[in-house]
Amino acid sequence: MRNPFVAWLARLGLGPVPAANRAGAAEAADWPEHLASEVLPGLRVDRQLGSYETRAHWQGVEIDVSIDADEDVAAALHTAHQLWADQGSWQARILARAVADLLLTYNESWQDEEDGADLTADAFAARLTIESISAGADGEFTFYFADGDMFSGHTVFVRGSLQDGPRKANLGG
Template sequence: MTGKRKESSVGLDLLPDNHGQITSSLEVARQLWANQFLWIEKVKDFSATRLLDLKNESRLDADEAPLAVSDFVRKASIESAVIDADGACEFWVDDGALFSGHSIVVRGSLSDGLVDAEIAG
C-alpha cells in the first residue's frame, strides 16, 4: 500500500433556483464530473496553497516537522460538493488531521475558478 488516499465517494448537494429547479446546478455538476480528476487536483492544490503556511507556522504538533505541499495534498480528501443555481461551488475537504479534524472549505465556480479556502467546523 502506498499510503496515497483516494476519493472513493463524494457527496453532492444541488441547491435549487428561486423556482425550485436544480437544472442550473445540475449542469455545473455535470461539467465538474466530466473533469473530476482535474477538479480534485485543483481543490487539493488550492487548499494547500492557501493553508499550508497556517499549518506550518501555527498548527504543527510538538513533534511534527513542517509539511510540504505534497504532504498536505496527500492528507486531504474531498468529502462533498455543494453547487448553487448561480454556479457557485463549495468543496468540503477532510483535513486528514492537518487541523485537528476540522474541515476545509474551498469556494469558487467554473467561470471564476477557485477563490477562497478556509478551515471550518
C-alpha cells in the same frame, strides 16, 4: 445527507433557512421527490435544506453531493455535471487552492513540534480527504474535505465557480 459543515451549522442554529421560509412552502412542496441525472443518479429532495442530495463517486471516493434547489436547480445540476466531466483537473485545482491558502497556516500555527519538519505541498494535499461537493446555480460550488487531523478535525472547504475556478479555501466546523 448533509455535508459535515452544514450539519455543524445546523446544530448551532446557523444552518440553512428551511426551504419553506426561503422559497415559500408551496414552491418547496412542488419540488419533485427525485431529480433525474445520469451522472448523479439517486438525487432525492431535502426540503429542509432546499437541495437534492445523493452519494456519488469522485476520483474513486464515494462522497455526498448536494444540488441547490433554491434558485435554478437545472443550472445547479449543470454545475455538478461540468465538475464531474473533468474530475481530475478540478481535483488538482481545488487541492492547489487549499495548499495555497492553508499550508502556511498549518506549518506556522497548527503543526505540533513532535510532527517534525514542515509539511510539503504534496504531503499536505495527500492528507485531505474529500467528503462532499455542493453545486449551485451560476456555476458556484464548494468542496468539503476531512482535514487529516491537521486542524483538530475542522472541515477544510474550498469555494469557487466554474468561471473563476477555486477562489478561497478556509476552515469550518
